Amino acid sequence: MIVFSTRRVGACLYFVTAVWSGLGWAQLPLASELGFTQALEQTLARSPELIARGYGVQYAAGQLEQARLKPNPDLVVTLQDALGTGDYRGLHSAETTVSLDWLLERGVRARIVDAAESRASLAATEVDLARLDVAAETARRYIVCLLLQARLTLAEEGV
Numbered sequence: 001m002i003v004f005s006t007r008r009v010g011a012c013l014y015f016v017t018a019v020w021s022g023l024g025w026a027q028l029p030l031a032s033e034l035g036f037t038q039a040l041e042q043t044l045a046r047s048p049e050l051i052a053r054g055y056g057v058q059y060a061a062g063q064l065e066q067a068r069l070k071p072n073p074d075l076v077v078t079l080q081d082a083l084g085t086g087d088y089r090g091l092h093s094a095e096t097t098v099s100l101d102w103l104l105e106r107g108v109r110a111r112i113v114d115a116a117e118s119r120a121s122l123a124a125t126e127v128d129l130a131r132l133d134v135a136a137e138t139a140r141r142y143i144v145c146l147l148l149q150a151r152l153t154l155a156e157e158g159v
Helices: 006-019 036-046 048-068 108-158
Strands: 074-080 095-101
Touching: 036 048, 036 108, 048 108
Parallel strands: none
Antiparallel strands: 074 095
8 A cells, every 4th residue: 555645745856856956945854744735836936937037027017118108308408609708708699599309200109019018918928838837847746756755655565
């Protein structure tokens, strides 16, 4: 009869994940009990790949916010021939030029926003796919731990 101990599963899972260093579980004690739900939660919370992809989603959201902003007009004031000497003394002969610069976009803004929305959507989809990949890998490694535990139990019974 095969009896599964959560302590053995936890130790086995710790060993497998120590070999696969991408999860960052080095601080877990060896004899901790770790169920599948806990393993999955910790993997999803601590996966460096998911953390990095989360920053990619934030970046894409920032780019989308920036794409939605319209260009601001610029007010330019130029003062020439001021504070000179002789006839150009003080502000009597000064020339002042005031101009307003405003970029007129003729349909370009909508395309820029559409492209940024597509990039944001793609980043979110990539995070979802990465979460599924990480969860599948965690499940595979958990099953390997159960298999190794069963083999250990059979070997102990045979001795």
